[in-house]
Amino acid sequence: MKKVIGIDIGGTKILGGVIGSNGDLIKFKETSTDANLGRNHILKKLFGVLDDLFDADIEGIGIGSAGRIDFNTGEVIYATDNLPGWTGINLKEIISQKYKTKTIVENDVNAAIIGENWVGSAKNYRDILMITLGTGVGGAIILDGRLIRGSHFSAAEIGHTILYPDGKSCNCGQNGCAEQYISGTAIYKRYNELAGSNMVNSAKDVFDLFIKNDEISKLVLDEFIKSLSLLIFNIRNFIDPEIIILGGGVTNSKDLWWEYLKSQIKCDINISIAGLNNFSTVYGAAKLILNEGGNLSD
Numbered sequence: 001m002k003k004v005i006g007i008d009i010g011g012t013k014i015l016g017g018v019i020g021s022n023g024d025l026i027k028f029k030e031t032s033t034d035a036n037l038g039r040n041h042i043l044k045k046l047f048g049v050l051d052d053l054f055d056a057d058i059e060g061i062g063i064g065s066a067g068r069i070d071f072n073t074g075e076v077i078y079a080t081d082n083l084p085g086w087t088g089i090n091l092k093e094i095i096s097q098k099y100k101t102k103t104i105v106e107n108d109v110n111a112a113i114i115g116e117n118w119v120g121s122a123k124n125y126r127d128i129l130m131i132t133l134g135t136g137v138g139g140a141i142i143l144d145g146r147l148i149r150g151s152h153f154s155a156a157e158i159g160h161t162i163l164y165p166d167g168k169s170c171n172c173g174q175n176g177c178a179e180q181y182i183s184g185t186a187i188y189k190r191y192n193e194l195a196g197s198n199m200v201n202s203a204k205d206v207f208d209l210f211i212k213n214d215e216i217s218k219l220v221l222d223e224f225i226k227s228l229s230l231l232i233f234n235i236r237n238f239i240d241p242e243i244i245i246l247g248g249g250v251t252n253s254k255d256l257w258w259e260y261l262k263s264q265i266k267c268d269i270n271i272s273i274a275g276l277n278n279f280s281t282v283y284g285a286a287k288l289i290l291n292e293g294g295n296l297s298d
Helices: 039-053 091-099 108-119 184-195 203-211 215-239 249-256 258-265 277-291
Strands: 003-009 013-020 025-032 058-065 068-070 075-078 103-107 128-133 137-143 243-247 271-273
Touching (some): 003 108, 003 277, 025 039, 075 091, 103 277, 203 215, 215 258, 243 249, 258 271
Parallel strands (some): 003 058
């Protein structure tokens, strides 16, 4: 059995796992990204995870990173301030040289949809849309069994779809992006905006208050669901997927809003939560190594 490493680099945490060719998670390691400390610190955290997982039996490292990734070169073409200083870094070069092993770098949500298509909620589907709700908002598309990367590696940048024209400013330079309304960051920022003070520091704080019948959190959750359902409905009309998968850290609170979301969509959409939970990107990055970047369904 082959053993490879899959890595998920996000704005909040770095998660890594040793994955067997049979799909078993053999070992995993998680650490905070501390992204505000910059590129070198993020790399230091990444090396810490890899050092803990790597051994002589590892046959390659797959990395899923937030940002626009040139799949051919392994360079981060563009990353928002969720990963400061990340734009321009060549992860493939750095990791392959340091660990002397085959390395593939992919966008984190592209990797996530591959993981879900391999052993998750999208197994046996060929037309899939995935939306991840975390520090930011990401998207990925598989059509007819093939991942759609786009001519500039920026396909399915769902988080920067204009949801509300002339809306809130986004760190990408546009206004009204979906990321400013349905990400975990947007959720807690909206709560503080309505409260008039910095009362919460995470979406989890908001959901915890919702459980306690906090009125502001109810308003925030209602806005979140209405914005998310609008995005899903619009994108579904473009892609017409067999299934839509929602992933990312915000879905950890799904028990509080899942039924409400389905009632707001108001049309026949096959929608599911990621079956691999927070490990979708780890599995997908590993799968790319196991397939050497080839067909997803092998």
